[in-house]
Amino acid sequence: xxxxxxxxxxxxxxxxxxxxxxxxxxxxxxxxxxxxxxxxxxxxxxxxxxxxxxxxxxxxxxxxxxxxxxxxxxxxxxxxxxxxxxxxxxxxxxxxxxxxxxxxxxxxxxxxxxxxxxxxxxxxxxxxxxxxxxxxxxxxxxxxxxxxxxxxxxxxxxxxxxxxxxxxxxxxxxxxxxxxxxxxxxxxxxxxxxxxxxxxxxxxxxxxxxxxxxxxxxxxxxxxxxxxxxxxxxxxxxxxxxxxxxxxxxxxxxxxxxxxxxxxxxxxxxxxxxxxxxxxxxxxxxxxxxxxxxxxxxxxxxxxxxxxxxxxxxxxxxxxxxxxxxxxxxxxxxxxxxxxxxxxxxxxxxxxxxxxxxxxxxxxxxxxxxxxxxxxxxxxxxxxxxxxxxxxxxxxxxxxxxxxxxxxxxxxxxxxxxxxxxxxxxxxxxxxxxxxxxxxxxxxxxxxxxxxxxxxxxxxxxxxxxxxxxxxxxx
Numbered sequence: 001x002x003x004x005x006x007x008x009x010x011x012x013x014x015x016x017x018x019x020x021x022x023x024x025x026x027x028x029x030x031x032x033x034x035x036x037x038x039x040x041x042x043x044x045x046x047x048x049x050x051x052x053x054x055x056x057x058x059x060x061x062x063x064x065x066x067x068x069x070x071x072x073x074x075x076x077x078x079x080x081x082x083x084x085x086x087x088x089x090x091x092x093x094x095x096x097x098x099x100x101x102x103x104x105x106x107x108x109x110x111x112x113x114x115x116x117x118x119x120x121x122x123x124x125x126x127x128x129x130x131x132x133x134x135x136x137x138x139x140x141x142x143x144x145x146x147x148x149x150x151x152x153x154x155x156x157x158x159x160x161x162x163x164x165x166x167x168x169x170x171x172x173x174x175x176x177x178x179x180x181x182x183x184x185x186x187x188x189x190x191x192x193x194x195x196x197x198x199x200x201x202x203x204x205x206x207x208x209x210x211x212x213x214x215x216x217x218x219x220x221x222x223x224x225x226x227x228x229x230x231x232x233x234x235x236x237x238x239x240x241x242x243x244x245x246x247x248x249x250x251x252x253x254x255x256x257x258x259x260x261x262x263x264x265x266x267x268x269x270x271x272x273x274x275x276x277x278x279x280x281x282x283x284x285x286x287x288x289x290x291x292x293x294x295x296x297x298x299x300x301x302x303x304x305x306x307x308x309x310x311x312x313x314x315x316x317x318x319x320x321x322x323x324x325x326x327x328x329x330x331x332x333x334x335x336x337x338x339x340x341x342x343x344x345x346x347x348x349x350x351x352x353x354x355x356x357x358x359x360x361x362x363x364x365x366x367x368x369x370x371x372x373x374x375x376x377x378x379x380x381x382x383x384x385x386x387x388x389x390x391x392x393x394x395x396x397x398x399x400x401x402x403x404x405x406x407x408x409x410x411x412x413x414x415x416x417x418x419x420x421x422x423x424x425x426x427x428x429x430x431x432x433x434x435x436x437x438x439x440x441x442x443x444x445x446x447x448x449x450x451x452x453x454x455x456x457x458x459x460x461x462x463x464x465x466x467x468x469x470x471x472x473x474x475x
Contacts, residue, residue: 001462003088004068006046017059020050020097032074032092033085036139036337039348039404040082040434045072045092052097054171054179054210061208062177064091064463071175072465073208075116075143079150080349081432083203088466093208095145101125102211108185109216110168115145115209122214132219134160136252137428138334145209151201153428155252155289155333158384160217162428164200171211172199175459185213198454203430204465206458220291222298223251225329227318228309229274229282233257235313236284237360240383242308243288244356248301253384254287254333255359260340260378261285264332267339272328277315286314286383287333289326336380336389344393346375346400348407350435352418353387353427362421366390366414373406374399387427390414415442431469439470 015022024047033042051057057073064071070090077084086092099116111133113122120140126133136154137147146152148170153162169183183189183196199206230236237255258275265271275282288305292298306317320329340347354362363379370377374394381388392407415425419442425431431439440448451470455462 001466003070003090003463003466006069006090010063010067010069011047013063014047014049014060014091017063018049018051018056020052020056020094022050023048028092031077032094035077035079035082035084036341037080037082037347037349037434039346040432041085041087043086044089045086046089048092048094050094050097054173057093057173057208057210058177058179060091060093060177061173061175061464065176065461068461068463070463070466073145073204075146075149076118076139076141078139078142079146079432080351080429081426081434083150083430083432083465083468084146085433087433090463095143095208098210099143104129105185106131110185110213111216112211112213113144114211115143115148117144118142119144119147126216127219130219131216133166133214133216135163135166137163138337144212144214148200148209148212149202149204150428150430153382153385153387155254155382157382157387158253159249159251159291164197166215167196167200167212168215169213170196170199170209172207173210174207175461175464179210183213187215201430203432203469205455205469206464208464221293222295223289223291223326224298224302225320225326226286226288226290226302226305226309227273227320227329228286228288229277229315229318230284230286230313231280231282231315233284233363234360236286237363237383239286239309239312239314240359241357242312243305246304246308248290248305248308250305250384251289251291252287253382254380255284255383256287256333256336256380257284257378258282260336260380261332263343263378264335264339267342268331268335270328270331272332274316274318280315282315287329333380340378340391340393344395345397346394346403347391348404348411349389349391349429350411350414350425351381351387351389351427351429352415352423352425353385354418354421354423356384356386358421358423359383359386359388362417362423363388365417369410369413373410374402375406375410382427385427386423411438412441433468436467436469 070088098114137152
């Protein structure tokens, strides 16, 4: 796809049309050149604009659509697939200045926000008012617009669902510059195609979100976490379906192997997870949270859970039932990515999702397959919904080309296995630029052509976040 270059006349047209500040060339901070996975490459926008309102975004889109100039909307840049990188240069719209919480509608249990509000800001504001915004992705400093654009999942998805389940309504600027609204504050609708749900997870390729109305729930009164050590990974993961079969309804279930826990605890400087219990070396852990309003009911649930866990191979069940102990229990899990990044020069990752009953088989396959390659592999993930984070790691910077070549082969093999087991490429990180070819390989021509048709219907000139997800595949 050929795009036009930005010239001085277009830059002046943009500057005279928007309220936000406009940066050009060397004025643009290099933080905007990449996301959190720089191995997928950099892209330098020709122009960066701090959007302040929907009118700014609309005017920018009209100018760029008329001149066939590529545009990308950018949040906090915390993505992991290159979705927020301006690989075709052009115009980047920085949405972080649109960061107001506009309204709490407590009668309808919704909150209205701008897309640049941080997840951490909304989460804490809700808690202060006695509510819970359930989506809980690992990166708390991501923007809500970015969360919605990727349908971020997180640790509480097993009980509460993903970001998609909390988007009631959105205001969107289309590539043409037209402003429209998808969805409503009502909780159900069978009113034509769900355009709102097409936008959720579209990675900024169909439109730019300028306002969101999100569902909230009353904050549960009681929360308890369990640290559950196992001797080996098989017993650890194969226990997870038993919790569901016993109707225990956990808020979150995370699994982690010993090595990643040690790396994370080293990073944060605090040890919480036992490494040896009753003379047995711990090989893997479950970290489980239950919540609810009835303390007696939770206590009963914990007793049942402990019985199930021990019967299925848990060495012990450690209870964290105070705010400090719960925070400590989750601190290591929340720092996995940062720990990996600080301890490895080269890294790539995938976030496949497989049926919960297939997690153990899949992780064993991945571990066995990784023995044939130059890199190390560390895995962890959301055991409750089958979303697994698998990292390929190396410190041999002088072998970058070999690392990329071997990772490519490895990813192809493990994605193929995921699909064989009934899974998908991504549970929450998306496709972006880094995973496009795998989407094409495993989703099939029929599905890809439908996706490309949707893209063209929204964006005939193909200017919005081009070359991401499926925009140019097959051309």
